Amino acid sequence: MDFRPGRFIGILIGVVVILGIGVYGPVTLLAPLPAVHAEVLSPANPAADAKPPTLPAEGASAVIAVGETKPFAVAGTADAVPIAGIAKVIAALVTIDEKPLAVGKAGDKITITTPDYAAYIDYSKEGARTLPVFRGEKWTEQQVLQAVLLGSSNNHADTLVRWAFGSVDAYVEAANTWLAKNGMKSTTVADATGLSGDTVGTASDAAMLGVLLSEQPTLHDILSQPATALVNARGVENTTDFFSDLGVFGISRSFTDPAGVCYLFTKTIGEGDAAVTVSGAFIRQPDYETLASGIEAFAASAEESAAPVDVIAKSTAYVHFRAPWGAQADGVTGKAVTRSAWKSGSSSTKVDFEDFSTKSEGAVVGHVRVGDGDASVALKLSKPIRDPGLGWRLMNPIPMVQSLIESQTSGTETAEK
Structure with a gap:
């Protein structure tokens, strides 16, 4: 059979298209969504202006x-x-x-x-x-x-x-x-x-x-x-x-x-x-x-x-979440923790949160802790972060592929522990 360059190129393109469709579709449609980006916020500390007691100037x-x-x-x-x-x-x-x-x-x-x-x-x-x-x-x-x-x-x-x-x-x-x-x-x-x-x-x-x-x-x-x-x-x-x-x-x-x-x-x-x-x-x-x-x-x-103050304030955002597809929400406290202003002065606030892609409104996404964790308040999502749908997945293959790779790597690391 005579070699025909045009025919070979056409077959090659066809194979690439078929393989692309066979891989691109499953990856973008079935891979896990990438995790949201989390930014820890620094809300005002109600105890920051607490006055210390009067102590002697001498000695x-x-x-x-x-x-x-x-x-x-x-x-x-x-x-x-x-x-x-x-x-x-x-x-x-x-x-x-x-x-x-x-x-x-x-x-x-x-x-x-x-x-x-x-x-x-x-x-x-x-x-x-x-x-x-x-x-x-x-x-x-x-x-x-x-x-x-x-x-x-x-x-x-x-x-x-x-x-x-x-x-x-x-x-x-x-x-x-x-x-x-x-x-x-x-x-x-x-x-x-x-x-x-x-x-x-x-x-x-x-x-x-x-x-x-x-x-x-x-x-x-x-x-x-x-x-x-x-x-x-x-x-x-x-x-x-x-x-x-x-x-x-x-x-x-x-x-x-x-x-x-x-x-x-x-x-x-x-x-x-x-x-x-x-x-x-x-x-x-x-x-x-x-x-x-x-x-x-x-x-x-x-x-x-020494009046009591809220060392963790109620309805306050401690983390801001932003999804790659534009959805945004805050991790908000549902209650306050009250302490003497003096005691709160030596207590730092620590925030921890979990990785996630989608969650419903009100879902627990982390905690705010005072000091060494002797007091803790759950952070709840202020708004839902929903799946962006098939259109976004198909139009954004790179983050989908990265998410797939990261999920596989994470699974391998977990298995090795």
Whole structure:
């Protein structure tokens, strides 16, 4: 048969057309639609204008919401400075980790040794806070903790850690390890009492100690009690119970020459679901009068500036979806999440969403989460995104082919996992 170029070209074109129709049609008509493009939006944060509480201009201070790990308000120096009797809070927390004690229980009996009695005599001569002890008498763990926390007794702080760790030096090593483990790396103890100027910490770390104590039921219960008669009818003056008329719960109030006046406390702001408890540390206050005015200013500003706000607002778009064929819709919140403005200040908002091509109005397409996900709101589609139909598919082969390839690749990756 003679070769005819024209006839060959015609056959070739015919084959290409037939193959094209055989492949093009199924790909464009049967391939999955490409996913919509998602743009995460940044709606206004209602808590952005929340006013922080009033803190002292002098010294160092910080306030942390219980349940959080970072302060939402700080003032003064951020350096580590002497912390006076706040060191005794560390001693109590570290000891109760080592020697657990249930709420209301007396615990083990601790015999007063010669070094314990000698510490009482030495601290008394120095004019430091003490409670009397005698060689050979026995105190329970609960009673020693009462003396340390309520009475800020320096000799009892040494007695407590010697009993729990064998020596003050062994306690210092254990306490510094405990502080680092609990994220307070800017705080270092050199003793159990805080009389040493080498026992230092930041206001932020100190406020975190208040959070930890508020969450420790036995120690919190001890501080909640009035002055208590101890062994041999010796009472302990509650050195922490100041400003209770302002709703302040005292944890430690102390003074040393290197540290000045130091106060560690908690306070609950607001009511109901919007209530938040905060831990505050005021360090290096020049005198008790300045501390008092600082606490009063803080308490007043707390009530004014901790009003509840919507950290996730209702009916607000957090994601905008756009389909390749032009359809558009938003991922919108169906409800609000309300928190104290203070607590919301340290909580970031995170948005996650799913890939999809078509969905009906009201379908869940993602979530908005606050912080580490302790609160979450579903995002629902504001309008339907429908299939564009056969016409769009046939006229847009490239995105259809890409979608087919991606679906096959995705299926292969999933199968390999």
